[in-house]
Amino acid sequence: MDKREYQWAWLMVLPVVLIVAFSAIMPLMTVVNYSVQDIFGPGSRFFVGTEWFKEVLRDPALHGALIRQIIFSAAVLVIQIPLGIALALCMPKKGPWVSVALVLLALPLLVPWNVVGTIWQVFARPDVGLAGVAINSLGFDYNYTGDPIDAWFTVLVMDVWHWTSLVILLCYAGLQAIPDAFYQAARIDGASRWAVFRYIELPKLKGVLLIAILLRFIFSFRIYAEPFVLTGGGPGNSTTFLSQSLTTMAVGQFDLGPAAAFSLIYFLIILLFSYVFYLTILNMDREG
Amino acid sequence: MARIELNNLAHQYAPGGEYALQPMQHVWEDGGAYALLGPSGCGKTTLLNIISGLLTPSQGQVLFGDQDVTRLPPEQRNIGQVFQFPVIYDTMSVFDNLAFPLRNRRLSEDYVSRRVTQIAGMLGLDEVLKRRAKNLTADAKQKISLGRGLVREDVAAVLFDEPLTVIDPHLKWQLRRKLREVHEQLNLTLVYVTHDQTEALTFADKVVVMLAGQVLQVGTPQALFERPEHTFVGYFIGSPGMNFMDCQVEGSEAIVAGERIAVDPAMAAAASESGGQLQLGIRPGLIRPAAADEAGLTIQVDQVEDLGDYELITGHLGEHKIHVRLEESEKIGSDGLKVVFPTEHSLLYADDRLVGGGA
Numbered sequence: 243m244d245k246r247e248y249q250w251a252w253l254m255v256l257p258v259v260l261i262v263a264f265s266a267i268m269p270l271m272t273v274v275n276y277s278v279q280d281i282f283g284p285g286s287r288f289f290v291g292t293e294w295f296k297e298v299l300r301d302p303a304l305h306g307a308l309i310r311q312i313i314f315s316a317a318v319l320v321i322q323i324p325l326g327i328a329l330a331l332c333m334p335k336k337g338p339w340v341s342v343a344l345v346l347l348a349l350p351l352l353v354p355w356n357v358v359g360t361i362w363q364v365f366a367r368p369d370v371g372l373a374g375v376a377i378n379s380l381g382f383d384y385n386y387t388g389d390p391i392d393a394w395f396t397v398l399v400m401d402v403w404h405w406t407s408l409v410i411l412l413c414y415a416g417l418q419a420i421p422d423a424f425y426q427a428a429r430i431d432g433a434s435r436w437a438v439f440r441y442i443e444l445p446k447l448k449g450v451l452l453i454a455i456l457l458r459f460i461f462s463f464r465i466y467a468e469p470f471v472l473t474g475g476g477p478g479n480s481t482t483f484l485s486q487s488l489t490t491m492a493v494g495q496f497d498l499g500p501a502a503a504f505s506l507i508y509f510l511i512i513l514l515f516s517y518v519f520y521l522t523i524l525n526m527d528r529e530g
Numbered sequence: 531m532a533r534i535e536l537n538n539l540a541h542q543y544a545p546g547g548e549y550a551l552q553p554m555q556h557v558w559e560d561g562g563a564y565a566l567l568g569p570s571g572c573g574k575t576t577l578l579n580i581i582s583g584l585l586t587p588s589q590g591q592v593l594f595g596d597q598d599v600t601r602l603p604p605e606q607r608n609i610g611q612v613f614q615f616p617v618i619y620d621t622m623s624v625f626d627n628l629a630f631p632l633r634n635r636r637l638s639e640d641y642v643s644r645r646v647t648q649i650a651g652m653l654g655l656d657e658v659l660k661r662r663a664k665n666l667t668a669d670a671k672q673k674i675s676l677g678r679g680l681v682r683e684d685v686a687a688v689l690f691d692e693p694l695t696v697i698d699p700h701l702k703w704q705l706r707r708k709l710r711e712v713h714e715q716l717n718l719t720l721v722y723v724t725h726d727q728t729e730a731l732t733f734a735d736k737v738v739v740m741l742a743g744q745v746l747q748v749g750t751p752q753a754l755f756e757r758p759e760h761t762f763v764g765y766f767i768g769s770p771g772m773n774f775m776d777c778q779v780e781g782s783e784a785i786v787a788g789e790r791i792a793v794d795p796a797m798a799a800a801a802s803e804s805g806g807q808l809q810l811g812i813r814p815g816l817i818r819p820a821a822a823d824e825a826g827l828t829i830q831v832d833q834v835e836d837l838g839d840y841e842l843i844t845g846h847l848g849e850h851k852i853h854v855r856l857e858e859s860e861k862i863g864s865d866g867l868k869v870v871f872p873t874e875h876s877l878l879y880a881d882d883r884l885v886g887g888g889a
Contacts, residue, residue: 423613426584431678432605432634441630445620 276502294503304504306479307487311463314397314483318462321402323455326409327447331439333414347407355404359471362400366472386473390480393473397481400468405461409454416450417443452523456516463512484508532595532686534558534581534719539590541576550576552744553590558687558721563713565734566723569766573743574723578689581721583607594686605634610679610688614695616671618663624650625659628677635682649681652712669701673708680712687719694729706733727767739763755813756875761882764811770842773817774879775850777810784810784878787848789827793876797885806880814842814853816875820868828866829854843867 277294281287298304334340353361368374368385377384386396420442428438466485469475475482488508492501540553551573558564566574579585581592583604592600599607619627628646650656653673658666663674672693679688690709694702706729713720724730730737731751739746739754739762746760747753758764764772777784779802782795791810801808820826829845829852843854845867854869878885 421615423615423617426579426582426604427611427613427617427675427678429584430582430604430609430611431631433630434634437630437634441619441621 273502273505276498277506278499280499290499294499295507298500298504298507303479304484304487307482307484310480310482311484314465315459315462317398318401318405319455319458321398322406322409322458323451325402326406326454327413327451329406330410330413330417331443333410333417335418344411347410350404350407353404355467356471358400358404359468362396362403362468363472366396388477390477393477393481397469397472400472401462401465404468405458409458412450412454413447416447420446448523452520455523456519459519460512460516463515464508532597532719533560534687535591535593536581537591537593539580539587539592541573541580541585541587541589545588549743551580551587552742554745556738556745556748558719560719561717562719563710563733563735564719564721565730565737566721566740567725567727567730567737567766568740569725572740574725574740575691576743577740578611578691578721578723581687582609582611582689584611608682608684608686610676610682610685612672612675612679612688612690612693614692616668616675616696618671618674620662620664622663623660624655624663624666624674627663627674628655628659628681631678631682645681645683649677652680652715653677653708669697669705672697672705676709676712680716680718685718687721690720690722692724693722694724702729709733727769731767739766741766757877757884758811759884761809761811761879764813768813768815770814770853772811772813773850773852774809774811775847775852777808777878779808779878784808784876786810787850789847791827791871791876792873793878794873797878801878801880801885804880804885809879809882810871811877811879812871812875815840815855817854817869817871819856820870824868824870826868826870828868830866831862834862 278289278291279287280290280293333343350358365371366374366386368378374384374386383389384392386392424442424446425438428442433441464485465483466489469481469483470486473481475486485508488501488504491497491504534557536554536556536558538553538555539551540549541551542548543550566577568574576585580587583599583602583606586601590600591598594607604611619630622630625646628649629642632642632645646659647656650659653676655670655673655677658670663671666674676688676693679685694705697705709720709722710733712718722730722733724733731754735750736748737751737754738748739760741760741762747758747763749757749759754763754767758767758772761772761774764774775786777786777791779785779793779798780790782793782798783790784793784798785791793810827847829843829847831843831845833844835842835844841856843856843862845852845854854867
């Protein structure tokens with residue numbers, strides 16, 4: 243390839259660069275702009291430097307939300323990734339049941355996010371909801387609007403219901419891509435079911451698991467609609483996660499400066515976590 | 531190690547459906563190197579998977595020595611199998627890959643280490659034992675697959691399912707020679723599936739030619755070349771394949787396009803009796819040019835290809851297309867090429883089967 247071709251390549255990606263500039267980079271620059279100014283109204287603004295960043299970083303309410311957010315995302319990954327792999331392994335490999343299973347799995351993913359919240363809000367109600375009444379009739383004193391542990395439990399179960407399908411579908415696709423010869427060779431080698439999983443399926447799933455973990459981390463870390471509809475962040479602020487704190491700050495209190503600073507920090511946290519995950523998993527088979 | 535016997539074996543994938551494998555009777559002698567040759571979809575892999583136990587035949591028996599293993603799963607059969615694409619355990623080192631079949635059978639770590647080192651030495655893998663298998667080249671990976679088959683001392687046979695498909699041409703030859711070496715050192719029964727005649731003929735002591743689920747001929751490479759028992763064998767083996775021409779038989783002569791060709795009298799008699807559709811078959815390389823004063827057939831020449839050490843003549847005799855391999859081309863006259871079909875190489879086929887053959 244000579245230089246001339248490279249120049250053509252740049253021209254070819256220009257439309258994409260322009261679209262991304264308008265859709266992502268320019269709004270992001272607006273946020274950066276807000277984060278370093280105190281704005282009282284049109285034409286009335288002051289440059290404040292890093293003041294908003296300092297304020298946000300010292301805010302105990304945000305510290306609480308961040309800790310809850312990390313616990314929530316960790317719980318989501320710990321539950322959904324193994325569960326997704328296990329269920330994908332149980333899926334039929336061929337035959338008419340494959341399409342039935344795939345449609346059933348896709349259903350929760352097709353439901354709009356605030357509708358998911360509404361479904362669970364009704365479903366888990368201790369007075370009229372099917373799940374709420376059932377749990378109470380089993381002798382547990384369950385009320386997600388009153389008890390923080392019950393609220394957490396409900397939010398987590400709702401998220402598992404909503405998103406585990408995604409992990410299952412990804413893993414299922416990964417499993418389907420493993421050639422039969424691997425299973426046949428393992429049988430001839432006398433491998434146990436566990437050894438087949440440990441030495442064939444798990445290594446071959448690494449690529450899709452990387453994607454599954456990244457997507458589930460990013461989605462769960464910016465979760466908003468479902469807990470907002472289900473618990474409204476309560477009781478107290480026990481299920482208030484980062485995005486809800488941010489919304490309260492920006493849209494509720496119109497603290498645009500601190501909200502912009504907070505947005506940038508939020509964005510950087512997700513970027514950093516994702517990058518670290520990516521590098522870790524990518525490096526897992528570098529040695530040797 | 532044991533001889534493997536296929537007793538009235540056949541397979542249909544769906545009950546009442548088409549036979550993927552026609553009923554057959556066959557013995558793989560202990561320590562033999564066999565090739566299973568045939569075009570894609572002829573049932574080679576089906577047969578291989580039945581021997582290894584990945585597939586249970588719908589009829590008949592598989593015997594290892596005296597033991598009936600027809601219904602035994604592969605892990606209880608003492609068999610090794612190498613697949614078309616290298617199968618290795620990505621996360622393991624080469625050593626662990628080779629040790630895997632032994633460790634699964636809970637053999638002592640001491641023995642495992644000794645045996646793996648021995649097999650790795652034989653395959654030339656000792657340098658890379660500690661490396662991760664995933665990062666090796668395709669031919670090294672295929673050696674590992676092979677090694678996992680060889681590492682168990684009790685294997686009855688090692689089966690190969692087109693193992694050189696993904697190997698570079700210049701390494702194919704090396705790997706095939708390695709296989710021959712291993713065969714001589716361990717005296718194992720090897721069954722090698724391929725659709726490539728060169729691979730089959732250079733690898734095997736005996737070649738089994740299959741077509742449409744049927745074994746057409748079992749024989750040494752020489753027998754397959756000189757006396758194909760079926761027109762397909764003649765056509766499939768050799769480059770170009772055997773010439774076949776429709777004919778009638780009168781006395782001890784075959785009549786092709788009005789020309790009389792002398793054949794073996796016993797064969798001619800048997801052919802007349804058989805009453806089937808008769809064909810005369812002869813290898814392109816076994817047709818010889820007629821001497822100046824000799825009576826011969828005249829072939830109309832359509833094309834002459836110079837292939838280096840020989841010349842390939844494409845022509846026709848009557849309406850029959852015919853190939854002739856010649857050392858030199860000077861003998862082509864203006865009215866065509868005058869040739870002789872030597873009697874001992876002119877074979878008669880009735881309904882595609884060699885007359886008096888197969889006995």
